[in-house]
Amino acid sequence: MDVFLDEFFNAEVMLKYLPDIIDGFWVTLWLAFLVVISGLTIGLALALLRAYQNPFVNAGIILFVDLFRALPPLVIIIVGFFGLPFVGIRLSGFLISWLSLTCVLAAFTEEIYWAGITSVNKGQWEAARSTGLGFGGTLCFVVIPQAIRMTIPPLTNRTIAITKNTALASVVAVPEMLTVAQTSLAYAANTSPLTLAAAGYLLIFFPLTMLSRWIETRFAWKR
Amino acid sequence: MARVEPVVEAIAIHKSFGDVEVLKGVNLTVAPQELVFIIGPSGSGKSTLLRCCNLLEEPTSGVVRITGEDITGVGVDINQVRQRIGMVFQSFNLYPHMSALGNVSLALRKVKKQPRAQAEAKAHEALERVGLAHKADAYPTELSGGQQQRVAIARAIAMEPDVMLFDEPTSALDPELVGSVLEVMRELRNSGMTMVVVSHEMRFARDAADRVLFMDAGMVVEQGTPAEVFGAPKHERTKAFLASVSGH
Numbered sequence: 001m002d003v004f005l006d007e008f009f010n011a012e013v014m015l016k017y018l019p020d021i022i023d024g025f026w027v028t029l030w031l032a033f034l035v036v037i038s039g040l041t042i043g044l045a046l047a048l049l050r051a052y053q054n055p056f057v058n059a060g061i062i063l064f065v066d067l068f069r070a071l072p073p074l075v076i077i078i079v080g081f082f083g084l085p086f087v088g089i090r091l092s093g094f095l096i097s098w099l100s101l102t103c104v105l106a107a108f109t110e111e112i113y114w115a116g117i118t119s120v121n122k123g124q125w126e127a128a129r130s131t132g133l134g135f136g137g138t139l140c141f142v143v144i145p146q147a148i149r150m151t152i153p154p155l156t157n158r159t160i161a162i163t164k165n166t167a168l169a170s171v172v173a174v175p176e177m178l179t180v181a182q183t184s185l186a187y188a189a190n191t192s193p194l195t196l197a198a199a200g201y202l203l204i205f206f207p208l209t210m211l212s213r214w215i216e217t218r219f220a221w222k223r
Numbered sequence: 224m225a226r227v228e229p230v231v232e233a234i235a236i237h238k239s240f241g242d243v244e245v246l247k248g249v250n251l252t253v254a255p256q257e258l259v260f261i262i263g264p265s266g267s268g269k270s271t272l273l274r275c276c277n278l279l280e281e282p283t284s285g286v287v288r289i290t291g292e293d294i295t296g297v298g299v300d301i302n303q304v305r306q307r308i309g310m311v312f313q314s315f316n317l318y319p320h321m322s323a324l325g326n327v328s329l330a331l332r333k334v335k336k337q338p339r340a341q342a343e344a345k346a347h348e349a350l351e352r353v354g355l356a357h358k359a360d361a362y363p364t365e366l367s368g369g370q371q372q373r374v375a376i377a378r379a380i381a382m383e384p385d386v387m388l389f390d391e392p393t394s395a396l397d398p399e400l401v402g403s404v405l406e407v408m409r410e411l412r413n414s415g416m417t418m419v420v421v422s423h424e425m426r427f428a429r430d431a432a433d434r435v436l437f438m439d440a441g442m443v444v445e446q447g448t449p450a451e452v453f454g455a456p457k458h459e460r461t462k463a464f465l466a467s468v469s470g471h
Contacts, residue, residue, distance in 0.1 A: 003403065010266065016298070109410075121316070123312060123314050123316035124316060124318065126279055126312065127310075127316035127317075127318070127375070127378075128308075128318075128329075129302075129305065129313060129380060130277055130279065130281070130305055130308070130309075130310040130379075131305065131306070131309075131329060131334060131378065131379070132302045132303065132304075132305040132306035132334040133302070133329070133330055133331070133333060133334055134302050134383070137333050141329060141333060142318055142329075145320045146320055149320060153254075198346035
């Protein structure tokens with residue numbers, strides 16, 4: 001038992017590396033925040049675009065969506081970081097991680113939004129169009145608000161699942177929480193920094209899960 | 224006497240869904256302030272005809288004119304035209320995420336571009352007219368079917384249309400709720416609204432309609448005053464249909 005406590009809850013080690021872990025915490029939080037914002041926004045934009053039913057645009061969207069849903073996020077990050085320089089594009093690990101996870105989140109959420117849009121009753125379209133509201137107006141004011149409400153549970157689920165992948169940024173030397181924890185672990189020859197990181201992840205994602213639950217109840221309407 | 228411009232004029236409307244021809248050259252003319260009632264067995268094309276009048280269905284061929292304007296031509300701004308044609312659906316189709324007031328004022332704000340205060344005042348007026356001003360803040364799920372349909376009527380009349388189309392407005396309602404909707408329709412009719420009603424409410428047709436059209440198999444079989452069609456139907460198919468529904 002003492003060995004376990006010393007290995008995972010060594011106060012001395014924890015205290016020593018806490019400032020570094022906190023730095024990493026902010027990087028992780030910032031990266032997660034950016035991924036959520038850009039991923040959800042681009043996903044919605046793609047779903048809206050898809051609603052216009054242009055065959056060429058839709059083929060492009062579906063290719064994008066299927067590609068980024070199929071590839072493991074780690075593969076995308078590694079290919080981006082080590083592959084893109086060969087075609088003259090050199091981006092920081094942070095930027096690559098952000099872009100990769102944004103694409104993955106956008107791909108998954110596009111499908112979710114799209115499912116929501118198609119499940120809105122046809123009568124809603126007809127009622128709105130019969131008052132003279134155009135296609136875009138109907139989409140924005142009538143269909144999307146309903147589609148989003150219907151899909152909040154899968155949306156928040158996906159968002160949390162994909163945003164947790166910020167830890168993958170450690171493979172491309174982004175000084176996020178897991179990277180810092182691993183480095184500290186190596187220096188200290190003790191696993192306690194990892195415990196700190198675990199606590200840090202809980203600190204970020206536990207409120208996020210609670211927030212999603214709150215959103216689910218807040219935006220549900222009585223049926 | 225000068226010819227009165229019809230509000231709705233549908234000429235030789237054909238409509239096919241794939242291989243199935245639902246409308247086989249139907250004509251429909253509705254004079255100002257007239258209430259035209261369309262009856263017929265299900266699948267006879269009456270709803271499709273109604274939906275061709277505001278181009279929710281695009282006729283395969285034929286011309287639709289609204290107050291003289293050909294709306295089936297190229298380059299017609301259909302959103303402009305639809306503002307002048309109110310439509311009420313069998314399943315109400317209220318927006319579930321908006322209050323009654325929100326439902327009625329949406330098109331006023333977003334289509335007629337009225338400021339919110341003005342649109343909501345107008346919406347209140349419309350709700351008042353259908354007897355639901357006190358339910359302005361209620362959401363559709365908090366309303367009975369009859370109330371929902373009256374909100375849907377308010378949503379249409381708030382736009383001050385030239386004509387109102389009713390597509391089986393009471394078919395989805397419990398029998399005891401039908402009366403309140405018919406009452407609102409009667410009030411509308413008395414105020415001079417031009418109306419086309421597809422419905423099975425024969426009693427309402429009898430005492431409110433100016434003209435009754437009987438449709439079967441994509442064609443208008445016969446038409447005339449309620450007394451003529453109900454009292455002395457000329458065609459066998461009309462007789463058979465009326466006999467089949469008179470059991471109600």
